[in-house]
Amino acid sequence: MEACVFDLDGVLVDSEPVWEEVRRAFVAEHGGTWQADTQSRLMGMSTAEWAAYLSELGVRMAPDEIARGVVDQMAERYRDEMPLLPGAVEAVRRASGHVTLGLASSSPRRLIDVVLDAAELKECFAATVSTEEVARGKPAPDGYLEAARRMNVDPRACVAVEDSSNGLRSAHAAGMRVIAVPHPRYPPAPDALALAWRVLPGLDALTLDLLS
Known part of the structure; x- marks a missing residue:
């Protein structure tokens, strides 16, 4: 090797629980519906892919706005605790x-x-x-x-x-x-x-x- x-x-x-909390709350706040398999589907997706997927869940925002909002919240969480x-x-x-x-x-x-x-x-x-x-x-x-x-x-x-x-x-x-x-x-x-x-x-x- x-x-x-x-x-x-x-x-x-150990960011997956943080990602789930942030994205789940974001979906709920903006009119979407989190599904039972949403977290497993999101794991591994690129930013553009998961932002588009959250839009499909009913979030009433453009994918680039979704991505910016979620990443801003993730960065804030990381600043509080890594x-x-x-x-x-x-x-x-x-x-x-x-x-x-x-x-x-x-x-x-x-x-x-x-x-x-x-x-x-x-x-x-x-x-x-x-x-x-x-x-x-x-x-x-x-x-x-x-x-x-x-x-x-x-x-x-x-x-x-x-x-x-x-x-x-x-x-x-x-x-x-x-x-x-x-x-x-x-x-x-x-x-x-x-x-x-x-x-x-x-x-x-x-x-x-x-x-x-």
């Missing part, structure tokens, strides 16, 4: 001295930068990609392929660290060896988890032996 590509939401930062997952900073710093690191996230660039700056991890990554910057969000492989391109590494020589169904599918479709670190509140679907090369209970188990 030449490189390791991390997801952000649900892997390094919900880094246990072992996240240590795992990134441990890996950064041994393999090239990338990041492929469905978060908008603004929030990626807020998280990495707060955690003082920006210098650890050779490349960071938001799915805002590629044609398709997860489960399409675009974000992971772009991260590999920016690192000048063959995707087949990369390990990806993911938590969600769409993220696992995305990294696998890119040809990467996938390590799953499932989130207990949002576990991946069995068929997606079956794509993983290894399943870990947490980032403390992401050892250098696995990455080599």
Whole structure:
């Protein structure tokens, strides 16, 4: 393995509960109806994709206005408290001295930068990609392929660290060896988890032996 590509939401930062709270409240406030499967559908979507989806739920705003409003609220929540997952900073710093690191996230660039700056991890990554910057969000492989391109590494020589169904599918479709670190509140679907090369209970188990 030449490189390791991390997801952000649900892997390094426990943001999925925050995303759900913010978007659920936003939908209710603006006339939409949150469905039972809405959160699972949203996980992995790019900003443009989830904003359009919230519009389909009945939010009476243009998608670009929806995106701006939700991201503003997410940034405010992050300023109040950065919900880094246990072992996240240590795992990134441990890996950064041994393999090239990338990041492929469905978060908008603004929030990626807020998280990495707060955690003082920006210098650890050779490349960071938001799915805002590629044609398709997860489960399409675009974000992971772009991260590999920016690192000048063959995707087949990369390990990806993911938590969600769409993220696992995305990294696998890119040809990467996938390590799953499932989130207990949002576990991946069995068929997606079956794509993983290894399943870990947490980032403390992401050892250098696995990455080599």
